[in-house]
Amino acid sequence: MKLRESVAELTPYSPGKKHPGAVKLSSNENPLGPSPAAIAAVRDSATKIHLYPDGSGGALRAKLASCRGCAPEQIVFGNGSDEIMVFCAGAYIEPGDTAVGADITFSQYRFATTLFGGRYRAVPLIDGVHNLNSMLAAIDETTRLVFVCNPNNPTGTYRSHDEMATFLSMVPPGVLVVLDEAYAEYADAPDFPRSGELLDSFSNLIVLRTFSKIYGMAALRVGYGIGHRDIVADLARVRQPFNVNGVALAAAEAALDDDGFVRKSIEFTRTGKRRFGDQLTAEGFAFYRSQANFVCVQTDVPAEVAYTRVLESGVTVRALTSFGLPNAIRVTIGEEASLDRVLASLCTLRETR
Numbered sequence: 345m346k347l348r349e350s351v352a353e354l355t356p357y358s359p360g361k362k363h364p365g366a367v368k369l370s371s372n373e374n375p376l377g378p379s380p381a382a383i384a385a386v387r388d389s390a391t392k393i394h395l396y397p398d399g400s401g402g403a404l405r406a407k408l409a410s411c412r413g414c415a416p417e418q419i420v421f422g423n424g425s426d427e428i429m430v431f432c433a434g435a436y437i438e439p440g441d442t443a444v445g446a447d448i449t450f451s452q453y454r455f456a457t458t459l460f461g462g463r464y465r466a467v468p469l470i471d472g473v474h475n476l477n478s479m480l481a482a483i484d485e486t487t488r489l490v491f492v493c494n495p496n497n498p499t500g501t502y503r504s505h506d507e508m509a510t511f512l513s514m515v516p517p518g519v520l521v522v523l524d525e526a527y528a529e530y531a532d533a534p535d536f537p538r539s540g541e542l543l544d545s546f547s548n549l550i551v552l553r554t555f556s557k558i559y560g561m562a563a564l565r566v567g568y569g570i571g572h573r574d575i576v577a578d579l580a581r582v583r584q585p586f587n588v589n590g591v592a593l594a595a596a597e598a599a600l601d602d603d604g605f606v607r608k609s610i611e612f613t614r615t616g617k618r619r620f621g622d623q624l625t626a627e628g629f630a631f632y633r634s635q636a637n638f639v640c641v642q643t644d645v646p647a648e649v650a651y652t653r654v655l656e657s658g659v660t661v662r663a664l665t666s667f668g669l670p671n672a673i674r675v676t677i678g679e680e681a682s683l684d685r686v687l688a689s690l691c692t693l694r695e696t697r
């Protein structure tokens with residue numbers, strides 16, 4: 345078989361590691377599990393799995409539109425928000441076109457671009473944050489997409505509302521900005537972008553959100569994008585008719601109604617992140633202040649060495665070598681006892697050096 349050249353360049357995604365018996369803090373999942381309302385909806389919908397789902401996700405669409413203050417026609421659903429990145433590239437990238445994004449960020453932007461024969465132009469972060477000026481400078485006549493991960497995975501850093509608004513005002517109108525807000529619900533910075541307002545001002549913007557993180561539904565694979573209805577109509581052309589399954593749609597709808605669970609998840613993460621941050625500071629570890637449900641910690645030893653030491657304490661974290669940070673790990677905010685074990689492992693590692 346002759347593999348397409350662009351496909352030969354792709355390497356399969358390497359997910360956060362699981363280890364039997366270990367607490368998993370390697371994939372930024374919700375340690376509180378799913379909302380009880382979502383679990384009940386999954387049970388209820390089990391009797392309907394012989395039926396095709398509503399391909400347009402009508403009920404969830406209506407509910408989300410009212411929660412997010414947009415028109416139902418502005419929403420596109422994906423089998424995870426990953427899939428919407430592929431829709432964006434599938435709709436707009438011709439072979440030889442470019443997409444601009446950060447160098448140390450979520451890998452699927454590069455994947456989606458390369459899949460359609462595009463080139464991903466990776467712009468180095470500046471002090472761990474997207475360098476929006478350099479990203480603007482990297483846009484040329486071949487550029488169709490710009491990916492901004494806010495908060496950024498794996499650093500947890502963010503760009504503010506004003507910074508994003510200025511950036512968007514300078515991106516050529518024919519270039520689509522994909523603003524990935526997978527972790528936005530965790531953000532508490534007062535100047536964190538109000539993406540609804542940005543959507544009102546910029547028609548070349550799509551904002552991606554997911555039910556995989558704060559809603560605790562990563563296994564069900566539901567993500568959504570909100571954008572101008574013309575963009576959403578373009579993306580609908582490359583979408584499979586039943587890309588989100590009926591169980592997932594029902595669970596997402598129920599999860600949206602469970603504000604209490606979302607608030608609890610936010611509170612759990614903020615408290616844990618503050619405590620872990622204070623401990624890291626007290627121990628003298630360098631880390632990025634995070635707006636997400638994870639923290640990126642400098643290990644000063646190869647990430648794999650740190651990964652192994654932490655695993656010995658019964659916790660898996662993410663070694664960030666594949667992200668381009670060979671001496672850093674990413675730790676999802678979990679239970680205090682698990683974070684204590686991570687910290688203790690990092691301390692013993694330092695002592696034995």
Ligand SMILES: Cc1ncc(COP(=O)(O)O)c(C=O)c1O
Binds near residue numbers: 450496527
């Ligand atoms: C920044 C970012 N965007 C998107 C995703 C994927 O989300 P989903 O599960 O909705 O595909 C992840 C998953 O880790 C992520 O870190």
